[in-house]
Amino acid sequence: MIDAINSLARRVPAWLVYLAGLVPPVWLFVLALNGQLGVDPVKALEHEMGKLGLQLIIAGLCISPLRRFVGLSLIKFRRAIGLVAFFYIVLHFATWLALDMGLRLDEALHDILRRPYVTAGMVGLAGLIPLAITSNNWSVRRLGPVRWQKLHWLTYVVALAGGIHYVWLVKTWTLESLMYLAVILGLLALRIVKIRKRMHAAA
Numbered sequence: 001m002i003d004a005i006n007s008l009a010r011r012v013p014a015w016l017v018y019l020a021g022l023v024p025p026v027w028l029f030v031l032a033l034n035g036q037l038g039v040d041p042v043k044a045l046e047h048e049m050g051k052l053g054l055q056l057i058i059a060g061l062c063i064s065p066l067r068r069f070v071g072l073s074l075i076k077f078r079r080a081i082g083l084v085a086f087f088y089i090v091l092h093f094a095t096w097l098a099l100d101m102g103l104r105l106d107e108a109l110h111d112i113l114r115r116p117y118v119t120a121g122m123v124g125l126a127g128l129i130p131l132a133i134t135s136n137n138w139s140v141r142r143l144g145p146v147r148w149q150k151l152h153w154l155t156y157v158v159a160l161a162g163g164i165h166y167v168w169l170v171k172t173w174t175l176e177s178l179m180y181l182a183v184i185l186g187l188l189a190l191r192i193v194k195i196r197k198r199m200h201a202a203a
Contacts, residue, residue, distance in 0.1 A: 006073050014080045021084035024052055025091055046095040050121075050169075053088035054162045054180060056081050061159055061187045079135050082155070086132040089162075093125055117168030124161035127154045156191060159184045 028048055031037050037044035060081045066072040101108045111118045131154055133139070140148045163181040170177050 002071050006071075009074055009076070014076050017077055017080035017084060021080075021087060025049065025088070042095065042099045046092060046100060047169075049088050049095060050092035050162075051166070053085045053092055054159075054166060056085035056088065057155070057159050057162060058180065058183055058187070060085065061155060061184070065187065065190055083132060083135055086128050089125055089128055093121075117165050120161045120165040120168065124158045124165060127158040127161065131155060131158065153191075156184075156188050160188065 028037070028045055032041040032045050035041065060078055063074050063078045063081075067075065097103060097108055101111075112122050113119070131152060134143065134148065134151060143151065163177075163184040167173065167177045167181055
């Protein structure tokens with residue numbers, strides 16, 4: 001089964017991820033314009049964009065453990081998944097700033113500084129920016145593989161900030177939000193164990 005999936009993945013071009021990534025935001029904007037996102041379409045749109053971004057960040061973090069423990073090789077899609085996740089988070093932020101806050105920058109800054117869930121969200125967005133900028137072969141060559149890899153450990157900080165943001169945002173500890181946070185913590189723990197094993201092996 002795994003071999004069949006790997007064989008299929010080798011034939012599927014990565015650019016299809018970018019193309020598929022355009023569908024949810026377009027569909028959600030259409031639903032919003034047609035009044036099909038409930039009584040508060042702006043909040044619904046903002047929420048869905050953020051949740052999709054968080055889901056893709058988690059999906060990207062799952063790729064290495066899947067290859068390590070299951071043998072499922074989806075590495076070729078990781079960059080595209082990460083960039084689509086960044087696109088969704090930017091849309092999430094833009095919806096909040098433009099449609100929810102009405103571009104009232106002073107109030108937005110106040111929320112960023114005074115509301116912990118907004119602060120956590122901004123930490124996640126800030127961490128995503130250098131990741132997106134360096135998600136190209138030129139940056140790998142310029143930084144070198146080791147430095148580039150260390151920079152991209154920021155993905156775990158971004159995921160953790162996003163998970164905390166989501167838990168605080170919903171204001172109640174829902175099963176869904178706690179599951180996202182638990183998966184992120186589990187993936188972070190796997191990474192820490194792997195790094196410690198490398199350090200012991202090198203000692």
